[in-house]
Amino acid sequence: MPDRYIKKILSARVYDVAVETPLDEAKGLSERLNNRIMLKREDEQPVFSFKLRGAYNKLSQLSEEERACGVVAASAGNHAQGLAMSAKKLGVKATIVMPKTTPDVKVNNVKRLGGKVVLHGDAYDDAAAHAQKLVAEKGMTFVHPFDDPDVIAGQGTVAMEILRQESGPIEAIFVPVGGGGLVAGIATYVKYLRKDTKIIGVESEDSACLKAAMDAGKRVTLEQVGIFADGVAVATIGENTFELAQRYVDDVITVSTDEICAAIKDIYDDTRSICEPAGALGVAGMKKYVEREACSDKTLIAIDSGANVNFDRLRHIAERSELGEKREAIIAARIPEKPGSFKRFCSALGSRNITEFNYRYSDESNAIVFAGVQLKAGGGGREELVNELRSSDYEVEDLSDNEIAKIHVRYMVGGHAPANLENEVIYRFEFPERPGALMKFLSKLGSKWNISMFHYRNHGAAYGRVLVGMQIPQAERAQVEGFLEEIGYNFWEETDNKAYQLFLG
Known part of the structure; x- marks a missing residue:
């Protein structure tokens, strides 16, 4: 199997649309971490993401009959843009099914690149199901965002460039992981030529599907997936990608939202470019590795995988970066x-x-x-x-x-609940940012129990975050969660949260 993938990577067609991206030294990070830190700048691709490589290689391998049927994919961003650009180059009709929550900037860019956009559902799974329906009904060719040998091979060309650009010893390469296409391609190629170089996957701790699979020894599906690093928000690692990761990935490191935000700032300080949260995972994981292993004077490479970030998310990222860098503490006194x-x-x-x-x-x-x-x-x-x-x-x-403190309470401090307020129960929600979602949410809640507290603040993401207080009599507590599950939004009870009790309860 390795030989098959190596051959595919070496013969991959990507440079009709993709460019060989630079491997730049991050001098500020190098000085701080006492290692030679290199950034593989996939944010400099024409669609600001490595996804262009895999999408184009897959399309270039299709037969004339498959191309004539048109291609379809489900994506909320980078794969969609890469496929749209690739299809335009090859003269293939491309339909991209995107969740209704996808920001306008990404929808408009896919249209600008020549793709036909179909908005369906609130999440990737909804869009993927509709894409498969189009395959069944219209005979279109489905292009998977990561779990496909030709897509994996296209992403593997990143490793081919790295080993050509850096001839000296490499201690480790840190790769962002969502569905696993990038880490599978890089790991397979690097381990074939340099077995002593460590390949370390880096995941957001609230969407760590590869780590969960590695720990279980088999693919698992996460019950919930965090949405801050939307480019890697995948519930199940791919079948092909997991098989390769098990063989060739040395370790998986998970990082928090605050650590991701700090890494975005680190990359900005050294390059003056702003990467997306998923794109900063490699640097965030690298920093944890250096601290854990106490290594110095080594060459460490992080993949800066993309820069498709909404401008209005930068406020939230800036606020959290100080916490991630451990330069600020939030306290109650x-x-x-x-x-x-x-x-x-x-x-x-x-x-x-x-x-x-x-x-x-x-x-x-x-x-x-x-x-x-x-x-x-x-x-x-x-x-x-x-x-x-x-x-x-x-x-x-x-x-x-404390997430409640950082997302909600810091903007709500102003008074406790009145003494006569009874039976207040606190829930934290995530709901899709699209027209009508908030109204649906309020309509459902308002018909059952009195809302005693409500806080919502837009963070520029596909999902809104809400903190709600409801007056629920003790006798009705058992039926609450069943009712909330019917609404279909992720939720957590936070009545015992320390930040709520200190400032709002």
């Missing part, structure tokens, strides 16, 4: 409700700056404040901050890892 308390609290922070401070009077004895605190450069982390404040007799809660 109880301080006396009397003149001079805030000044004394600031004094207890020492040389640290306050980046955010939220407070509202609640009673005459104590105040609970929500604060962002800049951490000391080169050390002095969150644990040290919390210990220092506690030694000064402050009650402190570290909320830096």
Whole structure:
């Protein structure tokens, strides 16, 4: 099997549309991490993503009869754009089924590249099912975004370029993983020629389908998939890709949203380019690897896989990057409700700056404040901050890892629920960002229980995030989750969340 894929990679047709992207040294990261850090700049492809390689190679391998039937794919972004451009180059009609939640910028770009767009469903699975329906009804040729040998071979040309561009020893290559097409292609080629180079897949911790499969020894389907890094939001690793990953991938590292945001900033600082969340996974994983292995003076390569990010997401990314770089902590602290308390609290922070401070009077004895605190450069982390404040007799809660605090509470601090509010239960939701979704959500909820709290803030993503308080009598609690499941949106109960209890409950 390896020989078959090596031959496919060596003979892959990609350069009719794709370009050989540079392998650039990230000098700032290299200095900080005490290693030679290289970035493979797939964000510089004509469609700002490596996906163009696999899509074009697949189309170039089709027979005349298959091309004549037209091609169809399901995608929310990069594969769609790569396929549309490839089909235009080869004179093939391309239909792209995209979820209704797909941002207009991606829909319009697919149309600009000559693809016919069909909007269907709220998620990738809905779009994929409709694409298969078109295959059955119209005989169109389906082009899978990752689980196809020719697509994998096209992505494998990234490795071919890397080994040509870097002749010296390479400690490890860090590859973003969604469905696995890129990591499978790169791993197969690199391990054929340089067995001592580690191939490390990097996944978002809330869509880690490869790690789950590796741990289980078989492909598994995740119950829920996070949507921040939408380019890798895949519930099940591909069949072909998993077979290759099991053979050739040395390790899988998972990273958090905050770590991804910090990596986006790292790449920007060194290149002045803004990659998408999925595109920054390689750098985020590399940073964790360096810390874990304490390696130095090695050559480490990260794949910057794409730059298709919505402009309105940058606000959210910037906010979270400081947390991901461990340069900021979010804390709740109880301080006396009397003149001079805030000044004394600031004094207890020492040389640290306050980046955010939220407070509202609640009673005459104590105040609970929500604060962002800049951490000391080169050390002095969150644990040290919390210990220092506690030694000064402050009650402190570290909320830096609390999603409710970071997404909702920091924008809602302003008062607790009134004393006569009974039976409040808190839920966190994700719902598709499309016309009518919020109205459907409110209509469903409003017909059952009183809404006592509601917070929604757009983060420029395909899904909205909502925090809701509902008054639910104890006798009706058992039927709530069944009702919420009927709505069809992801949800989590957060009544016991510390951030809610401190500031809103």
